[in-house]
Amino acid sequence: MGKPFPEGFLWGGATAAYQCEGAWMEDGKGLAVTDLLTAGSRTAPRRFTEIIEEGTFYPAEIAIDHYHRFKEDIALFAEMGFKVYRMSISWARIFPNGDDAEPNAAGLAFYRKIFEECRRYDIEPLVSLMHHDTPLSLARRQDGWLSRETIHAYVRYCETVFREYKSLVRYWITFNEINMTANYLGDIFGSGILSNGTRVLDINLLSDESLSPERETRRFEALHNQFVASALAVKLGHEINPENKIGCMVASDAHYPYSCNPINVLAAQNSMRKLWLCGDVQVRGAYPYFIERYLADRGVKLEVSEEDARILKEGTVDFYSFSYYTSGTDCVDLEDIDTDSGNFNLGSANPYLKKSEWGWAFDPQGLRWVLNEIYGRYGIPLFVAENGLGALDQISDDGHIHDDYRAHYLKEHVRAMADAIEDGVDLFGYTWWGPIDLVSASTGEMAKRYGFIYVDRDNEGKGTLKRIRKDSFTYYKDVIASNGACALGEKQRE
Ligand code: BGP
Numbered sequence: 001m002g003k004p005f006p007e008g009f010l011w012g013g014a015t016a017a018y019q020c021e022g023a024w025m026e027d028g029k030g031l032a033v034t035d036l037l038t039a040g041s042r043t044a045p046r047r048f049t050e051i052i053e054e055g056t057f058y059p060a061e062i063a064i065d066h067y068h069r070f071k072e073d074i075a076l077f078a079e080m081g082f083k084v085y086r087m088s089i090s091w092a093r094i095f096p097n098g099d100d101a102e103p104n105a106a107g108l109a110f111y112r113k114i115f116e117e118c119r120r121y122d123i124e125p126l127v128s129l130m131h132h133d134t135p136l137s138l139a140r141r142q143d144g145w146l147s148r149e150t151i152h153a154y155v156r157y158c159e160t161v162f163r164e165y166k167s168l169v170r171y172w173i174t175f176n177e178i179n180m181t182a183n184y185l186g187d188i189f190g191s192g193i194l195s196n197g198t199r200v201l202d203i204n205l206l207s208d209e210s211l212s213p214e215r216e217t218r219r220f221e222a223l224h225n226q227f228v229a230s231a232l233a234v235k236l237g238h239e240i241n242p243e244n245k246i247g248c249m250v251a252s253d254a255h256y257p258y259s260c261n262p263i264n265v266l267a268a269q270n271s272m273r274k275l276w277l278c279g280d281v282q283v284r285g286a287y288p289y290f291i292e293r294y295l296a297d298r299g300v301k302l303e304v305s306e307e308d309a310r311i312l313k314e315g316t317v318d319f320y321s322f323s324y325y326t327s328g329t330d331c332v333d334l335e336d337i338d339t340d341s342g343n344f345n346l347g348s349a350n351p352y353l354k355k356s357e358w359g360w361a362f363d364p365q366g367l368r369w370v371l372n373e374i375y376g377r378y379g380i381p382l383f384v385a386e387n388g389l390g391a392l393d394q395i396s397d398d399g400h401i402h403d404d405y406r407a408h409y410l411k412e413h414v415r416a417m418a419d420a421i422e423d424g425v426d427l428f429g430y431t432w433w434g435p436i437d438l439v440s441a442s443t444g445e446m447a448k449r450y451g452f453i454y455v456d457r458d459n460e461g462k463g464t465l466k467r468i469r470k471d472s473f474t475y476y477k478d479v480i481a482s483n484g485a486c487a488l489g490e491k492q493r494e
Pocket residue numbers: 016019176177251323343344386390433439440441442443448
């Protein structure tokens with residue numbers, strides 16, 4: 001076997017606008033639904049407030065102030081040797097209300113500066129067009145993605161940025177973790193459906209009411225509208241610049257059966273279907289064979305017009321990107337099994353795996369497994385758009401952050417990718433989630449740190465915002481410089 005990572009493999013990191021930029025109303029920016037999420041913790045859930053509450057701390061207001069410090073941040077990314085920077089455009093920075101008559105020139109200028117800065121260092125920008133942050137105005141006026149009008153507003157926004165950055169950006173993602181829209185927490189993070197009544201972001205509040213057929217139907221209608229919007233954007237993006245590569249992004253944590261009891265195997269198969277249905281629509285251009293029963297089981301009725309079916313066929317993506325953090329198990333035959341936390345979903349705990357301080361299981365082999373499952377199904381180029389470890393970091397007496405646990409997490413996932421590539425998977429890039437500490441999506445904390453770069457800011461918004469390189473900074477730099485080889489160690493020499 002030769003070296004697993006192909007020449008030109010895109011190593012880098014990923015962020016999202018509302019979790020790092022701050023400047024939430026500066027230079028004409030409008031608010032997004034996610035801006036009005038309060039800070040939470042492992043035990044206290046975040047709340048969505050319909051208006052800005054006096055005296056309440058909103059992490060998105062300043063976040064890590066990337067808006068004003070992007071040059072310093074991108075210089076640090078370049079120092080690590082990044083080949084790609086995945087970031088998102090805040091739609092409400094371009095169209096403050098989502099559908100204004102004219103785009104906000106200051107917003108357009110801001111992202112131009114970011115892309116030019118990346119290009120100065122030969123860093124390829126990979127741009128998510130929406131990462132959780134539906135413009136608040138669209139959520140208030142038309143229930144976010146429940147409205148077909150939101151499709152048109154999104155496509156206009158996409159057209160604006162495709163044209164504006166034609167010479168600067170080649171890689172795009174239409175929706176971050178689009179399958180989130182079909183979840184309870186997706187009412188805020190995915191689609192801005194305020195009529196579903198979700199205000200407290202606590203998965204433990206899941207009830208018959210929150211999963212009622214009416215609410216589930218709204219979620220799947222919103223998801224369908226996003227599929228249509230994504231397909232229209234892909235088509236348009238290719239027309240505007242045939243060199244554009246446009247991908248989907250699906251949260252793709254692994255689901256295993258808790259045991260070999262066939263009913264658990266079937267349950268795990270069913271859990272994976274929420275991913276497959278998103279991939280099938282966006283990669284194959286049509287809903288999968290199992291969709292009718294899958295929706296009927298949730299009491300959902302979804303009408304897909306001939307016109308929409310045609311749009312989905314015509315707007316299939318060029319690559320499949322996904323987030324992978326952890327894995328969960330499905331167990332339906334036993335009671336009193338511990339539950340697991342993970343990326344917005346819960347399963348049963350896997351007794352074979354260790355967990356992070358936030359309860360996310362460490363499962364690098366699961367990455368090899370999902371890479372193979374996804375590639376086997378679609379056969380198009382894959383991109384790991386998010387992967388990383390949220391941990392409590394301490395500044396030692398020597399002033400450094402010795403985060404060998406993060407380097408270990410990275411190393412094992414790089415090895416898993418190498419194995420998948422040797423299995424035959426076509427993987428062309430990897431962006432670590434949160435290469436610089438930023439606000440956690442699920443808990444709103446700063447203390448859940450993912451970065452190779454420490455940011456001096458705490459959960460209450462105190463701190464100097466100073467950036468400090470952690471030990472893992474040097475490790476990732478070595479991984480990139482050696483095109484993954486330094487993580488392979490013994491394996492490479494075999
Ligand atoms: C994904 C999101 C990211 C990111 C990540 C880590 O679902 O796309 O925005 O935040 O998860 O999650 P958390 O921040 O909750 O630890």
